[in-house]
Amino acid sequence: MLVGYRHDLIADRVRLINRLREVLVGICPVLERAFEYRKRPGLIVLTGYQTPAAIRRIGAKRLADWLARRNVRTAGVFADRAVEAAISQHTSLPGEDLAAKLVKGPAHRVLEPDERIKENEQAITSLFRTDERAEIIESLPGMGPILGAEFLSIVGDMTSHTDGGHLAAHAGLAPVPRDPGRKTGNLHRPKHDNRRLRTSSPCRPTSR
Structure with missing residues (x-):
């Protein structure tokens, strides 16, 4: 049951990430390519800033501080990467504000299964190690x-x-x-x- 539940959680996570990237590529292809969204730092960025204009406004220094407060390691590296991607695109696309909301929601929701997957894997590990094999x-x-x-x-x-x-x-x-x-x-x-x-x-x- 625990293994099956883990498969469900991972499938939900993959579906949300695919949806997030599909929307993001429509408003900022460079930002979509800048991060590996299966990992936490890129998702954290998108929970607060989803458009090139918003990332340019906050700037690398303040974005790094914002990420550091959310326990992102090497926050400066990820902030620089996000700002570099934002600077390369100054065109505002139609529907950008709406798309930003559609990116923000999945970014938050992808982080929720992460915690449940960790808890599930801890339970799997504990139960597995009670087996004589x-x-x-x-x-x-x-x-x-x-x-x-x-x-x-x-x-x-x-x-x-x-x-x-x-x-x-x-x-x-x-x-x-x-x-x-x-x-x-x-x-x-x-x-x-x-x-x-x-x-x-x-x-x-x-x-x-």
Whole structure:
């Protein structure tokens, strides 16, 4: 239940960010490109200032102070980035004031799921570490409590998987036999693999 709730929270957050960026690109494309809005500093900026004119009026120094009061680290860096983007656009677009309100609302709402996601992940971590398999799972490369809980929520007690190869095939990471008649060694990619298991599996391929 906790893992499923986390998926819902993240999906809501992604939807809000996509909507925010869609509106923002219509009034200030440079500002839309200036920040990674999955992270907190860019969202904090947009809760107070959404248009190039508003950012230019406050200026880098006062914006940095404003961000610092909201616990943004390296506030000066983000303030400079926002002001630089605002200076590059002096054109006021039709509907800018209305669009600014539509940006401000989602910016506030994106920050709300952040806190709920943190609380949810703390609950997942606490519950996961009560499981007798947690220490073994966390010893695997790349596996932490969140990914480990995701893994356990899919595979359950592991009795349905006879060995590691069976588990890898379920995740779509290993071929399965398709041997007609007496022929053997005819392997093919699984057609009914579990995508969620593939992303959370300890046997998933690693990037280099």
